Amino acid sequence: MNSKKLNNDEDEKILLSHGGGGKETSQLINNILFKELYGAGLYKGNAKNQIKLLEDATILNSPQKIAFTTDSFTVSPIFFKGGDIGKLSVAGTVNDLSVMGAKPLFLSLGLIIEEGFLTGDLKKIINSAAQEAKKSGARIVTGDTKVVPRGKADGIFINTSGIGEVLYGNISVYNIADGDVIIVSGDIGDHGSAIMSQRDGIDMDVETESDCASLWDMIDAVLKRGVAVSAIRDATRGGLAAVLNEWAATAGVSIYIEEDKIPVRDSVKGFCELLGFEPYQLACEGTAVFAVKQEHAKKALDILKSHPLGKNAGAIGIVGGNGKDNNQLKGKVILRGIYGINKLLDYPSGELLPRIC
Amino acid sequence: MSIYSSFKQKDDIERLTCLISSEAKKTINIMEICGGHTHSIMKYGLNTLLKDKINFLHGPGCPVCVMPVKRIDTAIEIASLPDVILAAYGDMMRVPGTHSSLIKERAKGRDIRMIYSPLDIIKIAADKSNKDKKIVFFAIGFETTTPMTAALLEEVIAKKIGNIFFYINHVLVPPPINAILDSNDNLIDGFICPGHVSVITGSGIYEDIPLKYKKAAVIAGFEPYDILSGTLLIVRQVEGNAPKVEIAYKRAVKETGNKKAQDLVNKYFEVRGEFEWRGFGNIPKSGLKLKDEFKVFDAEYVFADKLGESAYDAKENAACKCGEILKGRLKPDDCPLFDGVCTPENPIGACMVSFEGACAAYYKYRNF
Numbered sequence: 001m002n003s004k005k006l007n008n009d010e011d012e013k014i015l016l017s018h019g020g021g022g023k024e025t026s027q028l029i030n031n032i033l034f035k036e037l038y039g040a041g042l043y044k045g046n047a048k049n050q051i052k053l054l055e056d057a058t059i060l061n062s063p064q065k066i067a068f069t070t071d072s073f074t075v076s077p078i079f080f081k082g083g084d085i086g087k088l089s090v091a092g093t094v095n096d097l098s099v100m101g102a103k104p105l106f107l108s109l110g111l112i113i114e115e116g117f118l119t120g121d122l123k124k125i126i127n128s129a130a131q132e133a134k135k136s137g138a139r140i141v142t143g144d145t146k147v148v149p150r151g152k153a154d155g156i157f158i159n160t161s162g163i164g165e166v167l168y169g170n171i172s173v174y175n176i177a178d179g180d181v182i183i184v185s186g187d188i189g190d191h192g193s194a195i196m197s198q199r200d201g202i203d204m205d206v207e208t209e210s211d212c213a214s215l216w217d218m219i220d221a222v223l224k225r226g227v228a229v230s231a232i233r234d235a236t237r238g239g240l241a242a243v244l245n246e247w248a249a250t251a252g253v254s255i256y257i258e259e260d261k262i263p264v265r266d267s268v269k270g271f272c273e274l275l276g277f278e279p280y281q282l283a284c285e286g287t288a289v290f291a292v293k294q295e296h297a298k299k300a301l302d303i304l305k306s307h308p309l310g311k312n313a314g315a316i317g318i319v320g321g322n323g324k325d326n327n328q329l330k331g332k333v334i335l336r337g338i339y340g341i342n343k344l345l346d347y348p349s350g351e352l353l354p355r356i357c
Numbered sequence: 358m359s360i361y362s363s364f365k366q367k368d369d370i371e372r373l374t375c376l377i378s379s380e381a382k383k384t385i386n387i388m389e390i391c392g393g394h395t396h397s398i399m400k401y402g403l404n405t406l407l408k409d410k411i412n413f414l415h416g417p418g419c420p421v422c423v424m425p426v427k428r429i430d431t432a433i434e435i436a437s438l439p440d441v442i443l444a445a446y447g448d449m450m451r452v453p454g455t456h457s458s459l460i461k462e463r464a465k466g467r468d469i470r471m472i473y474s475p476l477d478i479i480k481i482a483a484d485k486s487n488k489d490k491k492i493v494f495f496a497i498g499f500e501t502t503t504p505m506t507a508a509l510l511e512e513v514i515a516k517k518i519g520n521i522f523f524y525i526n527h528v529l530v531p532p533p534i535n536a537i538l539d540s541n542d543n544l545i546d547g548f549i550c551p552g553h554v555s556v557i558t559g560s561g562i563y564e565d566i567p568l569k570y571k572k573a574a575v576i577a578g579f580e581p582y583d584i585l586s587g588t589l590l591i592v593r594q595v596e597g598n599a600p601k602v603e604i605a606y607k608r609a610v611k612e613t614g615n616k617k618a619q620d621l622v623n624k625y626f627e628v629r630g631e632f633e634w635r636g637f638g639n640i641p642k643s644g645l646k647l648k649d650e651f652k653v654f655d656a657e658y659v660f661a662d663k664l665g666e667s668a669y670d671a672k673e674n675a676a677c678k679c680g681e682i683l684k685g686r687l688k689p690d691d692c693p694l695f696d697g698v699c700t701p702e703n704p705i706g707a708c709m710v711s712f713e714g715a716c717a718a719y720y721k722y723r724n725f
Contacts, residue, residue: 266361273361276396276712339370339581341402344723
């Protein structure tokens with residue numbers, strides 16, 4: 001097969017030779033990866049920001065205090081309502097930096113591609129990764145491509161690492177204390193239900209789209225106004241339930257949540273009822289959870305609600321439950337149901353197995 | 358108001374709770390049969406809201422929970438036969454058999470597929486790489502899911518697919534209710550009858566409850582409003598000493614049920630002489646099997662000479678109280694294993710595995 005066609009034929013397939021390190025690899029990098037990334041203007045800017053391509057490592061000027069994180073993405077399906085694995089792999093790492101108060105600066109992009117993957121799909125994925133990086137100003141400055149034989153990966157897996165400049169220090173789960181107000185920045189469970197509804201075997205037509213988004217701009221908006229934030233977390237795998245349980249256990253506090261205050265779309269609630277899930281177990285990819293000092297809670301909510309990604313933000317509970325706490329409940333999350341009955345909100349566990357009738 | 362929230366309104370729930378509490382003169386014992394009801398009751402805390410007047414007992418209506426260990430062992434045996442693909446619902450995967458479970462067998466390399474709908478099996482059979490495989494459907498469920506199995510068989514026959522077989526474990530709702538009521542020491546005043554089953558069967562299958570046993574019987578839906586409306590009707594039947602079958606779920610259930618689905622089931626299935634239930638032992642005429650004319654599709658017939666090893670040593674964990682819980686004699690938190698040895702991550706009994714199981718619902722929605 002003539003690898004020069006790589007740039008033109010959307011239906012052409014990635015071959016093992018594209019990961020071999022020779023001419024085909026170079027063509028893949030130049031004709032797809034660089035083209036999509038360059039085309040998006042990721043490398044333009046002043047001289048200081050220019051980077052040299054195709055060296056073994058990228059030399060960067062970094063600020064004094066940096067945050068560094070990594071994440072791998074294996075989402076199935078690769079293209080889903082509201083995004084794709086490219087967008088997700090950038091937003092996910094950007095968000096991990098953002099919730100630590102770090103402005104995302106540099107990203108790596110490592111691809112593991114299954115032989116036979118369509119180059120047209122690869123282009124779409126790289127393009128959406130580039131577009132997503134632009135939103136937070138992060139630049140993809142290094143990367144790697146491997147191709148594995150058919151059956152040894154499922155389409156494409158992506159790893160991204162990120163370096164951010166810590167603009168706001170002292171954002172940490174250890175700051176969470178009684179009286180902090182728990183705020184979510186938007187509807188929960190959208191990503192999880194969008195992905196699962198498209199899974200083989202479920203194939204449900206759910207109107208929900210993934211909330212996949214880079215949160216730096218929204219988080220920066222809150223922090224730069226001096227809101228007293230104890231901790232921030234993006235509610236990815238394990239959803240809201242996992243974030244709150246980790247916080248309660250790590251900070252040694254109890255967290256009281258009011259079920260009817262949690263913003264959830266009706267379509268997500270319906271999806272959950274049908275398959276036996278709970279919205280607070282489902283992953284979000286563009287929704288952050290904040291623990292905010294009580295006197296700043298209203299200010300934080302006002303800022304979030306005025307941001308496009310935080311329109312549906314809501315205060316959903318309080319750490320320590322306004323003094324009704326007792327020691328036995330330290331480390332636990334208590335969910336007050338819609339009819340006023342308190343339940344334990346546990347970690348999600350096991351595979352999410354659907355019910356059958 | 359959306360369809361999602363219209364049956365959950367707090368005002369309605371408070372009004373119904375008040376009515377139930379004022380009209381019930383004593384504690385009334387109500388068994389909800391279906392695991393879906395158990396789940397809703399626990400999720401919304403309806404048992405706590407009504408704890409002064411209503412004692413909810415949880416019945417044998419979770420199809421995964423009532424399957425005896427022997428049937429699981431046989432499924433594992435089938436999956437171990439050469440060139441067999443076993444297709445099962447997700448809920449069955451983690452149910453412990455005597456020595457193993459389907460999910461552990463899958464990890465060992467058995468070809469066991471999780472399906473969401475029986476018609477997924479057609480897709481498995483259509484895959485060219487499976488043309489020499491025998492695909493066996495581990496069919497379970499009450500009257501609700503039997504029509505789906507019948508629909509698969511109809512499709513298999515219509516398309517002349519030669520390599521799909523059925524391991525039938527379909528069971529019926531009324532026989533275990535009668536078995537519970539036949540024991541003299543039961544406490545039950547009335548039943549919340551399953552909503553989805555009744556959509557298929559209609560209300561006639563519950564006639565024995567008021568006529569023979571003089572107990573209340575109300576068919577209810579699964580929303581909090583539905584369950585409390587049904588509970589109120591039971592309270593009125595009990596206090597008025599006027600047992601009958603009532604439908605509190607008229608938006609879905611007709612007295613005659615779904616004739617088309619019934620015809621489909623009757624075309625392919627007949628009642629077995631007896632079927633074993635976890636906790637109950639053998640109950641006469643409580644399960645279904647394929648009619649003789651369709652036995653070439655029946656895995657228990659087709660593989661008869663290769664099965665049976667597991668029948669001799671099948672045994673449940675002796676400390677597990679699933680059986681007593683399914684009969685409404687114990688509640689999940691009465692079991693010594695509950696929330697200690699037995700958790701959803703490490704289930705000892707089936708009632709902790711299935712989403713519909715009473716133990717899983719108690720664990721998931723523990724009160725504080």
